[in-house]
Amino acid sequence: MVKLTDVAAKAGCSVTTVSRVINNYGYISQKTRKKVHEAMKELNYQPNSVARSLQGKKTKLIGLIFPDVSNPFFGELVSKIEDRLFKHGYKTILCNAGNDKEKERTYLQMLMANQVDGIIAGAHNLGIEEYQRTGLPIVSFDRKLSDNIPIVSADNFKGGSLATQELYNHGARHIYFVGNPTLDGHPTQKRLLGYKETIEELKLTEHIHPVIFNETLALKEMAIRDLLENHKVDGIVASDDLTALLILNISHDLGIHIPEDLKIIGFDGSKVVRDFEPRLSTIVQPIPSIAQLLVKLLEKRIDNPTEELDNYTYYLPVELLKRESSGN
Amino acid sequence: MVKLTDVAAKAGCSVTTVSRVINNYGYISQKTRKKVHEAMKELNYQPNSVARSLQGKKTKLIGLIFPDVSNPFFGELVSKIEDRLFKHGYKTILCNAGNDKEKERTYLQMLMANQVDGIIAGAHNLGIEEYQRTGLPIVSFDRKLSDNIPIVSADNFKGGSLATQELYNHGARHIYFVGNPTLDGHPTQKRLLGYKETIEELKLTEHIHPVIFNETLALKEMAIRDLLENHKVDGIVASDDLTALLILNISHDLGIHIPEDLKIIGFDGSKVVRDFEPRLSTIVQPIPSIAQLLVKLLEKRIDNPTEELDNYTYYLPVELLKRESSGN
DNA sequence: TTAATACTGTTATTCGTTTGACATATAGAC
DNA sequence: GTCTATATGTCAAACGAATAACAGTATTAA
Incomplete structure (x- = not known):
């Protein structure tokens, strides 16, 4: 050397x-x-950046804690974040936390030991204290970690509302929300709330059909099959695109015609899903803007750790992508 | 602290x-x-791992250089690698190199400056020398970097062959290869070779229809539309699943029935595509095994840098997943 | 000529941890 | 009582770079 x-x-x-x-x-x-x-x-x-860091210089390392990059949405988000971090001279330590509390805790320890300059947290296993205790600049995606950690989210509430309204506009009157039922603080909860409020405004009856995000494919399929076979349903707001795709596929198997018999709108709108599943209507999260804002906020915190932010919650606008599955 | x-x-x-x-x-x-x-x-x-590293201890950092985790295949591969590295006590620095030679070069410099213990390289921009010069333990996915850098690949040749044979078995006689034409050293080249050899064995005529991996969606779609509208084709070996999906979608638009009029087999078989596009036949790369082997080899190199490996090229078996799109 | 400014070098310390050299102390074995 | 294995401590040097303090030289300005 x-x-x-x-x-x-x-x-x-x-x-x-x-x-x-x-x-x-x-x-x-x-x-x-x-x-x-x-x-x-x-x-x-x-x-030698190791020696520089020891001298008190910044490491220019950022920890990214997300559930799993094999999910297209998180894959794209991480990809965009990584890209922006790189442009700002930072390196990315990738931490796929899955649903593993213990793994996430270990990661947090490890990131501290490695003297990272900051953390972008998008996984949702741990409580407030552990993140607080790091004493590091942190920004969060889509979940409140504590009062002084800024959160960036897409406007999930608006998304849930938009989707419901759109289904109604195309004639659906038995509209279901399919996905995670209300789990405290989970981002999909706001989507559900948007659905609920709109259903009420439209004077319809709300129907929530639980399909848990972390479950196995087979269990999810069973739940969906049950819904489609045993319930009167002509519109579905799915909590995410993958669930929507599952519904699309099972409908096809059951001979249910989309959008004539059933209209579906997904949520997330990652590029892969948009490009390769062109029939699916969906609520698109502005992934590049989310990435940009997360990095901007984090850098602000790093450069000026004591400064109070003027805002600790950021909702970025979502967009309804109208395709065939919702009746367009 | x-x-x-x-x-x-x-x-x-x-x-x-x-x-x-x-x-x-x-x-x-x-x-x-x-x-x-x-x-x-x-x-x-x-x-403090910074101080430990300076003392000569290992950093337990591994650089991952791949094109882009927003691609489902690379997303899953990176996810699996990260997981295995974590289990072995390593941390992952994620480097999305895209097609950017300069970015990849910068990354390499950066990884050296950060004293990473090793590199897993899956991007394909740079020549041999720059990787050699790092003096670091490296293993490569799917591309030869130099004589003493081990390569792990799926058996792409076999995959190309299997796909072609399967289409033939289901009655296709005008079988096209759609994707990257022969680019020196690119992994899809071997898929093409497998196709070519099998076509010859079957005494058919080979047809290669170029659709470049890095192109924009619109250009890819144009190329595919051209193929489907202006050529006599009843079977397609796609160089990857995303291309296959594009073909599926455009066929649908054009009123071409799958698999009656046209049979299609993709390549990669990431979990997302398998689970959410259940009609698509595809050649499945054993992503978990690939990840496992990459990490195992890298660790071997790290622990024993001078030891010669008994093998520098590893082909992992692929599997034909028979679905509706190929006539099953 | 004097003084100020620009430039470079020498030396030593610091960051947090590792580790070797060496001193000392205690316990049990013979 | 002596020897040895075990246990702990003190001290100092090292890893590679940053930098403060200070000394010294060269150049320029007044």
């Missing part, structure tokens, strides 16, 4: 001078600066 | 003793060991 002293030797100057060039302080002549830069280039020198 | 000296004070012993407990060397009585562990727990102490 080539080190500072090697560069100094090559450039024919002292380590202090090289350090002055790298960290840009004190007096340095253009001539020396150039010489040092040349030496660094020739030796392909990279300051 | 709690540090070693704090633990020593709390436990009422010297730092050396604490270090002996942590690093497990020298003589330590059970009594002291317990006292130290209690102190660590009480103070919620985590050894």
